[in-house]
Amino acid sequence: MSERKDKIILRGLKENNLKNIDLTLSKEKITVFTGLSGSGKSSVVFDTLATESRRQMTLNYPHYVRNQMPRYERPHADLMQNLSPVVVVEQRPIGGNSRSTVGTYMDINPLIRLLFSRIGKPSIGSATDFSSQSSFGGCPECGGFGEVIMPDLNKIIDFNQSLREYAVKFKPLSPSGWQGRWMMTGGLFDPDKPIKDYSKDELQLLLYGPPEGEKVYAPFHTKNGPQPHEWDGLLPRFTRLYINRDVSKLKEITQDDVLAVSTHSLCPTCLGSGLNPKVLDCKINGLNIAEYDQLELTDLLDELMNIKDPMGKSVARQAIPPIVQLVEMGLGYLSLSRKMGTLSGGEAQRVKIARHLGSSLNNLTYIFDEPSAGLHPEEVDMVIHMMKKIKAQHNTVIVIEHDLSVIKAADEIIEMGPGAGANGGEVVYQGKLAGLKDSKAATNLNHKLRINKKPRKIEGYFTLKNACNNNLKKISVDLPKNVLVSICGVSGSGKSSLMFGAFTEKYPETIMVGQGSIGISNRSTLATYMGIMDEVRSIFSKATGQPAGLFSFNSLGACAICKGKGVLTPDVAFADPVTVPCEACGGTRYSDESLSYRYQDKNIVEILDLTIDEAMSYFTMPKIIKRVNTLKDVGLGYLTLGQTTSSLSGGEIQRLKLASHLQKEGQIYLLDEPSLGLHAKDNGKLLEVFQTLVNRGNSVIIIEHNLDFIAASDWVIELGPGGGKQGGHILFEGTPEEMVKSETLTAKWLKDGVTEQFFT
Template sequence: MTASAPRKTAPRTNASREHGVIRVVGSREHNLKNISIEIPKKLITVFTGVSGSGKSSLVFDTIAAESQRQLNETFSSFVRHRLPHYGQPDVDSIENLAVAIVVDQKRLGGNARSTVGTATDIQALLRLLFSRVGKPFVGESSVFSFNHPEGMCTRCEGIGATNTVEIDALLDKSKSLNEGAIRFPPLAVGSARWKRYVLSGYFDNDKKLDAYSHEEWDLLLNAEPRKPPHPRKGWWASSMYEGLIPRFHRSFLGKSGERSTYAEALDRVVTSGPCPACHGARLKPDVLRSKINGNNIADLAAMPTIDLVSVVSAISGSVAAPIVAAIAGRLEHLIGIGLGYLSMDRQTSTLSGGESQRVKMLRHLGSSLTDLTYIFDEPSVGLHPRDVNQLIALLRELRDKGNTVLVVEHDPQVIAVADHVIDMGPGAGDKGGRVVFQGKVDDLERSDTLTGRFMKARPRPKVLVREPTGVMPLRDVTLHNLRNLSVDIPQGVLTAIVGVAGSGKSSLINGAFARRYPDAICIDQAALGGSSRSNTATYTEVLDPIRRLFAQANAVSASLFSANSIGACPGCKGLGITQIDMAFMDTIVSTCEVCHGRRFTDEVLAYELRGKNIDDVLRMSVADASQFFDSPDISPALDRVAEVGLDYMTLGQPLSSLSGGERQRIKLATELQNAGRIFILDEPTAGLHMSDVARLIGLLNRLVDNGATLLVVEHNLDVISQADWIVEMGPGAGRDGGRVIFEGRPEGMIVSRTSLTGQYLI
């Protein structure tokens, strides 16, 4: 922690005298303005404020980072080398700091072997249960693991699925090899891989594939590695010939294959389906013979949690009792956090950010540890208003055990139950970084902060709705929990797709609708493309015209003003920072000593455009840059970014630093000029302050007024109430969902007997 600023004393609150406090003195991390604050312990404190106001800088980058850094220092150097590394936050001091457990929204990710069962350790308990009471006995716990050689299916190696190369997609039989019959970029005409076939001597390279004999066809597709007896000139003497299918599996689909490099091309020629040997069970037949009450371990893993808990609880016996109790307890917690629809074999890579966060919560709910600090990052994301109450109960449970609960949140339901509120602001970026309110929720509602003003507002259902210009029918949709579902989606209006988590919203829109109407533009929260050097300016395509303006003003080459080219600082290669791997100690990230973080050479930085060099411009916020530039190649793009509420971002801000909500909004900004298109937005309010939601609604209305059709998958009541049409899925999650339980206008939803959402609009 630095000591560059004079030490301050944090203001003392009433809560501090009763429960003790976490005292932060002189925090300057990111945009924080040297703030000092006391946060009450053993209470629920909610941090509010607009996006970019400094909430995360205070909670995650200061308090959580310092707690975890100091905890890591208590371990040996051997252990520290294998733990996450945390740098020191820019703060004078933090007093009374407890061990912090961060439960964030980072997706669990993982490969095809990572499932809900493995992530929660429930699968390990099931394995133990079957090794003790399963009949017949087939082995110890490891035998029941699809990640262990003794248990995994030999055909799919425990994945449960196999890849199949679609011959008709891979090959154009009306063409010869010389004409490009192989429709896969790495085997295009002239490539080295293509030469493995045309130089092998096995084929007439001008012969159409549909004229091949049975022997030629089998040789092209299925031949095992062999030495060609009569290869053509240019063949590599040490090379082996191999059929397309085995080569495809080895080179592109195997463990060391290049699948990620050619992912898009592979998706066109490869399909994945259940393994024909284990039928998706992942295990060897002998292992699946072992059963308990008629079910094998794969049967249990495929059950929704809400069904599994009753099946497991019915298993009796003194040996089984403690294992059953442990499994049932964890399953009950999963149900309690609204994930009763998940099965243990669900791959973690398919979970949303909100689902991932709640799965992470599971390991802490049964803990008897106290005096910890639990830190949550918008835990209400992805939750229906009905399920937010379950979340609130869990936060209170953690608090009542004697823990401190810190929550960064925008949802009024969660803010309303806080014991203490800290509102950051007043604006975003340089205009934020201060504490604008601290106290009780009732006092917040009487305050004049942005959060206080919007806390008093209630969503009012839209009365004057637009009339559709047509419909987009979906018929007999069967996907995940959707069974022969048919629904009409109106055109030319704003349609909200609502329902509890797991009810089938994403299956209907992101799955079935997107496939039926492939021209629809899907704007989600997935990571943005580009390299580690990509930033706001490169993504919005304003950097090139900015570089040209600098080049014209100084009569030099535009390439000088690229941090990836000749103008880059030689010390840091244009990154502005240098990193030194310190093994078991924190990686040292320091400002480049050559360019002092400015990324360019002194020669480049000497060139100016109206008194600003290229580094000055990249440090500008979008709002400031909009005033600085008056160019048809720059201004419209920056205006669109500002319209989606991202005017606080700097032009040089790395894309890797953006939150999911920010990523989605910057994607939306690049599409605003595309009038008349169909847009799918997946929870666009994620990470948005209530005031920003109001701005977003205005933006969505403008898009529709310009001829667009909008489908918004959303839980936010303000957005739902302002839709022209609502399709509600439900009534429950998983197998209890998948049906349309309401179609109509917002006013009709309030009086509907079938709607679960309407009651929250009253």
């Protein structure tokens, strides 16, 4: 009998650490994949199912179109049948430049511009004229940027230094660039005199150039001898080359580099909208397009519903559904002008989800990567409701998740494991919720919270006074030193504004471990990231008398055929890309010569194949032992030294970043949702790391929704009560035990999760 078409058939899966497994997934159901971090969940869902679906979708296009599209390699599997098109909502931060806003990301802005061009009074030309990036619509003062940017003299120049000593701190104008060298050799300035010792005229010439109407030339040395070159002053030159020019086209500098040495203030002409005053005169029911942009989405909905003009009504009808989606996801407090880069992890995740919910297509497979990430327990219900809604429209929902309430909402649960890395890659359990508790699965549905009843004694505080970053309402707060502090509250309540804004401004020495990804390439390994590869190579070099470069696959030791990649990707024109293990080195990346040398009976590849746990007993060098130990401390003992950082899961990357900072003591550690991507069983390991850090004299502050971490803290601060304008207040400060007796939103969930005997 042939397999039914209402099931997705996956057979012989071998991608990454998968152990030749078979899976059958039901369509039009919610299936949750769970298991320890690194157990193989992503390998099944993303690297196999999603990749194969996307690969097959591109086969429907003609060759010349496919060549312009991303090209996917066929995953390592024997059989993949009955797949449907996939919509993937990942955790990765939303890219985009500094102009990317909620309105542009959701494609609502073009509709609002069209609306104003149709019914705004007084009437203005086309929809594009309402864009700050058009020649007509852009503000003439700030070029559509919304801010006036000026060079900040004290950030650009260190007056105590001479030109040769890098007095100019902006790299392209310093001695490392041609302009800086020209300033030293042109004869106009003494390159060895501190700037503070320049006469008034010398300083004027250096900073602002010659008096108006005059020109000054200095010889610039080229291959053809010295050529006269006009000197226009440091600040005019900076403004001309780096402010009034598209910096993205320059190789040596980024927009952030320019902003770091500038002051930016709201443009007085357009009041930050970036729009021409004529555009701002055009209104609908008394509001111009900039005011539409600033409205909270709930208010914007009311405005759009109030439009009576038939032409305007038809445009408004198209803009309303995506806004309704955002409001239903609990984001009604955002505005269209809110920059995507300023959203918290939970907010960005929900904006992504809302973007995909507008589709009326069905029979799709929606894949969500931890949709509860960054959400308060109160908000997770919205995600569950949203997933059920998608399922009801005859779609399949596949979720990678650790949150118990999401797991409990699944039609079917698949737990991967039993361990992580090489110890994972098997199906530990597949079935209904009821069968999970009698299985060997690590997921414990009866998980109870353990409230910290013996918090550490507080000896001192970090104090913040009248913090008003973003939505903070001039709040003052004392954060205890040398204890474990949790900052909680619904998403958008001001946690990041308080800690990554106000706190780090006052305490810049804080070590921040955020959610951003690490620079990952397939040549970056655990050993290189932790800075021990140089030591490993030098040990080999000393033991063998060979150059250290011979033990690097990025240098002398690289296999000549694959150039140290370990694989070959032959260009097969129009066909799908193929990655073939290099036959010359067998995928090891190293040349035969480098593999012929040994240290303590192992060659370099065998050493890189050691797990962190094994490396502890193999090496004796203190620096290596110390750093390897920090990886063990954060629960990554199962990974190998040579594992590429590009193959790590989100939870593993977060712990790797933490490990790279653990070598210091007497520090302030600030972590943004360290529980992200961790199974409840891994939480205990990470909590031990934090407790050890605090015991060694460090202060550890975590922004967290996870109730296990909040319950185990010494001190808890909750912000709220809502998100956006409704947030920014301190609701609670105290111990977890005191919190259980309070009436805040987090306290409600804490009460739900504690053991019964706590109240007896």
